C-alpha cells in the first residue's frame with residue numbers, strides 16, 4: 001500500500017473516493033453545497049478516469065429513484081446530495097433501505113428550508129434518522145475520504161445490505177482545503193472488491209421481482225428484518241474496521257474518546273465541531289482542567305452501550321446538537337444519549353446545547369464558554385435544553 | 393393478529409423480494425371481488441373481446457372459445473361486462489353466491 005498527501009476539500013476527497021470506487025452508476029442532481037462533489041466527479045467521467053454511468057436527472061427524487069433502479073439491477077451505486085435535495089429524495093430514501101439496496105450517499109449537511117439557508121446544520125440528515133440508513137458523521141476531509149471507501153463494504157455486507165449515508169459539514173468541510181492522505185488505486189480496489197449481489201434484476205437466469213406490494217401479511221416481517229440488518233452492523237463494523245486496518249494500516253474509529261480517561265466534564269459532539277472542541281480541550285488541559293471530548297461518528301445504528309461506557313463516572317456531560325427536534329426532549333443526539341444512560345445506576349448531570357443552526361459559527365471561545373459554564377453546574381438543572389448562541 | 397401459518401421474518405427473502413418467477417398466479421385475488429361476472433352462453437358470440445380486455449387474464453380460452461371465468465383471480469371489475477358487445481355478461485352480487 002502506498003499513500004499520497006494532498007491538499008483537498010471535503011468535496012474533492014469525496015469525489016476522489018468515488019473515482020477510486022469507480023461505481024457502476026452515479027445518478028446525481030446538483031445542490032449547494034454538494035455541487036463540488038459532483039462537479040469533480042463529472043470531470044473524472046469526462047476525462048475517462050472512471051467507467052461510471054453518470055445519470056444527470058431532473059431532480060433529487062429522480063436521482064434516488066435512478067439509484068434504486070440501478071442498484072436493484074445489480075450495480076454498485078453512489079450519489080451525493082444536501083438539505084432540500086435530500087428532502088425531495090425522502091420518499092425514495094425509505095424505499096432504498098426497505099428494498100435493502102446498498103447505495104452509498106454522501107450528504108453534505110446543510111440547513112433545511114425554511115427560511116431558506118445554504119449553510120451547515122444537521123437538520124437534513126437528522127430528518128432521515130429513522131429511514132433505516134446507516135449514518136456516519138465525519139469530522140474532517142480525511143474521515144470523509146476513508147469513510148466513503150469503508151461504507152461500500154459496509155453497505156454490501158451480506159448480513160447488512162443497507163444503504164449508508166456519510167455526512168460532512170457543508171462548507172466547513174466540503175469547501176475547506178485540508179491535508180488528506182489518499183491511498184493508491186490498487187489498494188482501494190482490492191479492499192472494496194467487486195460487487196456481486198446475490199439477487200438482482202439483470203440476472204436473467206434467475207428472474208426475481210423487486211418492490212412488489214407488501215400488505216399486512218408480510219410488510220411487518222420485512223420491517224423486522226430491517227431492524228435486524230441495521231443492528232447487525234454493530235458487530236460487523238469492528239470486524240470490517242480490523243480488515244481495513246490490516247489493509248491500509250489505519251484505525252477507523254467510530255466513537256472517538258479525546259482526553260476522556262480522567263475527564264470529569266465532557267462535551268459530546270459530532271462532525272467538524274469536534275475538531276474545534278479538541279483545540280479547546282488541549283487549551284483547558286494545559287490550564288489543568290479535567291475536560292474531555294466524546295465524538296460519536298456512527299449515529300445509526302446508535303452505539304448506546306459504548307457511549308454509556310465512555311461516559312461512566314463522568315460528573316457532567318454537555319451534548320451539542322446541530323439540529324433541533326422541535327417539541328421533543330432535546331436534540332436528536334441528546335435524546336439518544338439521555339435514553340442510553342437510563343440503565344446506568346450512576347448518571348452524570350446532562351444538558352443539551354442546540355447550536356450552529358443555519359451555519360451560525362461555533363468558535364473556540366464559544367466552546368470554551370460551554371466548558372466554563374458546565375464546570376459551574378453542580379446538580380441536574382431543571383432546564384435541560386439550551387439554545388446556544390441565539391440572540392434573545 | 394398475525395397468521396401463524398405464514399413464514400416468519402427469519403425465513404422469507406429480504407426487502408420484499410420475490411425469488412420465484414411468475415408466482416402471481418399463486419396469489420388468489422378472487423376474494424377481493426364484490427360482483428361476480430356470469431355469462432349467458434346462448435347469447436355469447438365468442439368474439440373474445442372480454443378475453444382481450446380483462447386486466448387480470450381471468451377469462452380462460454379453451455378450444456378457441458371463451459371458457460367461463462377464473463374466479464380465483466377475477467377481481468370483479470366489470471370491464472368484461474361493459475365491453476361485451478352483446479351484453480351477455482351480468483355482474484351479480486357476490487353475496488348471492490355465499491353458502
Ligand code: SF4
Nearest residue numbers: 446466467469470472
Ligand atoms: S370482472 Fe374484470 S377481472 Fe373479472 S373477468 Fe371480468 S374483466 Fe376480468
Ligand code: SF4
Nearest residue numbers: 436437439440442476
Ligand atoms: S365479449 Fe361477450 S360476446 Fe364476446 S366473447 Fe365475451 S362474453 Fe362472449
